[in-house]
Amino acid sequence: MTHYPQLLAPLDLGFVTLPNRVLMGSMHTGLEDRAANYPKLAAYLAERAAGGAGLIVTGGIAPNIAGWVAPFAGKLSARREVPRHRLVTEAVHAAGGRVCMQILHAGRYAYHPLAVAPSPLKSPISPFKPRGLSARGVEAQIRAFARSAALAREAGYDGVEIMGSEGYLINEFIAARTNRRDDAWGGDFERRCRFPIEIVRRVREAVGPDFIIIYRLSALDLVDGGSDWEEVVKLGQAVAAAGATLVNTGIGWHEARIPTIATLVPRGAFSWVTARLRAALPVPVIATNRINTPEVAEGILARGEADMVSMARPFLADAEFVRKAAEGRADEINTCIACNQACLDHTFAGKRSSCLVNPRACHETELVIRPAERPLKVAVVGAGPAGLAAATTAAERGHVVTLFEAAEEIGGQFQMARRIPGKAEFSETLRYFRRRLEVTGVEVRLGEAVTADALAERGFDRVIVATGVVPRTPPIPGIDGPQVLSYIDVLLGRREVGRRVAIIGAGGIGFDVATFLSHPHDGDEPVAEYNSEWGIDPAVRAGVEGVEPRPDGTGREIWLLQRKQGKPGRGLGKTTGWAHRLGLQRRGVHMVPGVTYLGVEPAGLRVRIGDEERLLEVDNIVVCAGQESLRVLAADLESRGVPADVVGGALEAAELDAKRAIDQATRLAAAL
Numbered sequence: 193m194t195h196y197p198q199l200l201a202p203l204d205l206g207f208v209t210l211p212n213r214v215l216m217g218s219m220h221t222g223l224e225d226r227a228a229n230y231p232k233l234a235a236y237l238a239e240r241a242a243g244g245a246g247l248i249v250t251g252g253i254a255p256n257i258a259g260w261v262a263p264f265a266g267k268l269s270a271r272r273e274v275p276r277h278r279l280v281t282e283a284v285h286a287a288g289g290r291v292c293m294q295i296l297h298a299g300r301y302a303y304h305p306l307a308v309a310p311s312p313l314k315s316p317i318s319p320f321k322p323r324g325l326s327a328r329g330v331e332a333q334i335r336a337f338a339r340s341a342a343l344a345r346e347a348g349y350d351g352v353e354i355m356g357s358e359g360y361l362i363n364e365f366i367a368a369r370t371n372r373r374d375d376a377w378g379g380d381f382e383r384r385c386r387f388p389i390e391i392v393r394r395v396r397e398a399v400g401p402d403f404i405i406i407y408r409l410s411a412l413d414l415v416d417g418g419s420d421w422e423e424v425v426k427l428g429q430a431v432a433a434a435g436a437t438l439v440n441t442g443i444g445w446h447e448a449r450i451p452t453i454a455t456l457v458p459r460g461a462f463s464w465v466t467a468r469l470r471a472a473l474p475v476p477v478i479a480t481n482r483i484n485t486p487e488v489a490e491g492i493l494a495r496g497e498a499d500m501v502s503m504a505r506p507f508l509a510d511a512e513f514v515r516k517a518a519e520g521r522a523d524e525i526n527t528c529i530a531c532n533q534a535c536l537d538h539t540f541a542g543k544r545s546s547c548l549v550n551p552r553a554c555h556e557t558e559l560v561i562r563p564a565e566r567p568l569k570v571a572v573v574g575a576g577p578a579g580l581a582a583a584t585t586a587a588e589r590g591h592v593v594t595l596f597e598a599a600e601e602i603g604g605q606f607q608m609a610r611r612i613p614g615k616a617e618f619s620e621t622l623r624y625f626r627r628r629l630e631v632t633g634v635e636v637r638l639g640e641a642v643t644a645d646a647l648a649e650r651g652f653d654r655v656i657v658a659t660g661v662v663p664r665t666p667p668i669p670g671i672d673g674p675q676v677l678s679y680i681d682v683l684l685g686r687r688e689v690g691r692r693v694a695i696i697g698a699g700g701i702g703f704d705v706a707t708f709l710s711h712p713h714d715g716d717e718p719v720a721e722y723n724s725e726w727g728i729d730p731a732v733r734a735g736v737e738g739v740e741p742r743p744d745g746t747g748r749e750i751w752l753l754q755r756k757q758g759k760p761g762r763g764l765g766k767t768t769g770w771a772h773r774l775g776l777q778r779r780g781v782h783m784v785p786g787v788t789y790l791g792v793e794p795a796g797l798r799v800r801i802g803d804e805e806r807l808l809e810v811d812n813i814v815v816c817a818g819q820e821s822l823r824v825l826a827a828d829l830e831s832r833g834v835p836a837d838v839v840g841g842a843l844e845a846a847e848l849d850a851k852r853a854i855d856q857a858t859r860l861a862a863a864l
């Protein structure tokens with residue numbers, strides 16, 4: 193039986209046939225930016241090609257210096273840069289894959305002073321005001337695209353993707369928001385679209401007929417002054433006529449204030465946009481955004497919404513996504529949970545990307561999981577993310593592993609994380625690890641709070657302590673009152689929560705608890721309701737940001753408090769924190785910094801805010817004041833002289849997250 197018949201069906205592009213409908217979408221990993229890192233880039237992409245991706249698109253490569261996303265970012269504008277790209281194409285081809293180079297001109301999003309744009313308008317997310325291009329300057333950018341594409345062909349790429357969406361240079365020409373010209377390149381829609389059409393035409397001329405050109409079309413701008421649907425379709429038809437082989441769907445400018453790829457976006461939330469494009473365009477179209485399982489991808493293709501699906505982050509999470517799907521092993525796929533923590537958040541911090549659930553991503557040549565020289569008898573205590581990663585990695589290497597978990601199920605704090613509205617994806621990580629424990633043959637002992645004595649008796653060669661954390665109880669008068677709850681009580685449903693709630697602590701967990709208490713959906717939100725919550729206009733009528741957002745709530749009055757001054761949520765992820773904040777704001781959660789906690793009273797929580805003392809009249813107070821390492825077992829082992837390695841929260845609770853826990857545990861187990 194063929195698994196996923198639509199997904200695994202070949203796609204005939206006339207001069208080349210792709211083996212399946214899976215595009216590995218473009219992601220900036222940071223490896224593109226240094227010539228010395230191209231062997232690593234080649235290894236990373238070759239693993240994905242070997243894993244079955246039908247067509248790979250590289251991270252954005254600038255066609256000239258002005259188009260760099262940041263100083264010295266990846267570029268292909270000169271022949272001397274070709275050899276490093278050849279490393280990539282040869283590695284991908286040797287692994288049986290195909291690869292297109294994305295040409296990305298950053299325009300006014302360029303993080304350097306050489307930025308150019310159709311008009312000299314600074315973007316709200318960049319400190320650099322771009323120089324407005326002269327007519328000669330416009331011509332020079334078009335030439336740069338064509339030359340870069342020709343060099344890409346010389347470097348052995350199978351095609352290029354022309355980045356026309358997300359608010360970069362090409363998109364800036366198209367949208368009245370950023371194009372204030374009144375010459376041959378701006379004014380009415382026809383003139384604003386000349387730039388992308390001319391680029392596609394000249395690239396086609398430069399590369400010949402048998403080379404893939406993907407045009408990434410901004411189908412939803414999600415900003416004021418963007419294109420309306422009629423304009424999107426007209427442009428799509430024009431780029432197809434100018435020589436594009438495939439049209440990929442672009443959703444949302446980077447400066448848009450509507451989340452488009454975060455965990456809280458429902459799976460496949462934008463396939464309806466691609467479906468409408470498909471009905472209007474003469475070339476195959478590609479669906480994108482929050483497609484992260486073979487089932488979702490197959491559904492989109494089976495419903496005729498797209499000819500191909502693009503998945504980007506899912507290939508960071510699992511290089512073998514396609515092969516596992518094809519072999520009927522979809523339950524072994526390490527699913528991207530759309531957290532952005534190790535990929536996009538790294539990119540925006542200028543760090544190399546990786547993946548929270550797969551720390552090998554973009555580190556393929558450095559973090560190598562080799563068979564153990566001598567199998568050891570290993571105990572891992574705690575089945576949170578750290579313990580799960582340690583146990584499965586060690587077992588994969590051939591060690592004989594027993595995993596002890598005090599609770600009746602694996603997962604540790606992920607059992608709470610997955611209950612947060614918009615974080616249901618975290619369940620997939622637990623499904624993955626559950627299956628991985630079976631596949632690697634780990635002996636799992638649930639409901640066993642193991643002691644140092646018991647471990648010493650069993651004669652393990654190595655003990656890995658991954659016992660995690662306990663919530664911190666701050667020394668506030670009355671904190672042991674009956675109306676005070678821990679986040680564990682709340683999230684595991686052990687206690688009822690009243691209508692008026694104060695939350696002590698506005699870190700990641702405080703925000704999640706506020707979401708849990710204020711959001712009406714406990715699983716995946718239906719797409720229509722998501723669109724209504726965020727004000728996405730399904731008609732794409734007015735060329736404006738959208739319609740009025742209509743968030744539903746639970747009717748609770750919630751106070752989210754922190755002691756420090758400054759905006760609550762500042763420590764949340766760069767690419768997702770703003771959406772969490774905005775969501776809570778719209779549901780009426782009061783977020784208050786600069787709070788001193790004076791005491792818990794029967795009528796509520798007494799606080800000082802600035803100079804004002806007041807009683808917040810609430811039914812319950814939920815404590816989310818950080819965590820402390822649970823080190824009882826580690827200390828007992830030490831006192832008995834049993835050597836142990838401590839990882840994850842048990843080692844250090846401050847600023848702990850699952851990214852650090854999994855990375856640390858995987859590295860430890862890789863070196864056992």
Ligand code: FAD
Nearest residue numbers: 574576577578598604605609641642659660840841849850
């Ligand atoms: P834990 O997950 O705490 O696991 C420790 C395990 O050890 C537990 O299962 C415990 O029962 C077991 N144990 C303890 N003592 C013993 C013993 N003696 N014998 C046997 N078993 C024992 N992180 C992120 O990166 N991104 C997020 O979006 C995110 N969201 C979160 C949302 C919530 C609501 C919460 C609570 C946490 C969230 N986190 C998030 C944090 C993340 O879950 C933790 O950083 C991570 O779970 C730490 O992993 P760990 O394995 O070190 O510890």
Ligand code: NAP
Nearest residue numbers: 666697698699700701702754755756816817818847848849
């Ligand atoms: P946290 O992010 O460190 O936040 C702890 C909060 O408690 C802060 O708001 C802190 O602010 C407050 N606090 C600390 N000590 C206090 C005290 N003695 N009295 C009163 N308030 C106190 O920790 P967390 O929220 O427990 O999250 C744990 C980890 O899980 C974090 O490292 C986080 O990265 C991770 N996580 C991540 C996400 C995500 O979306 N990426 C979501 C959930 C959790 P003040 O000191 O200013 O009051």
Ligand code: SF4
Nearest residue numbers: 528531532535547548
């Ligand atoms: Fe997906 Fe998170 Fe990994 Fe990024 S870090 S690829 S969003 S799981």
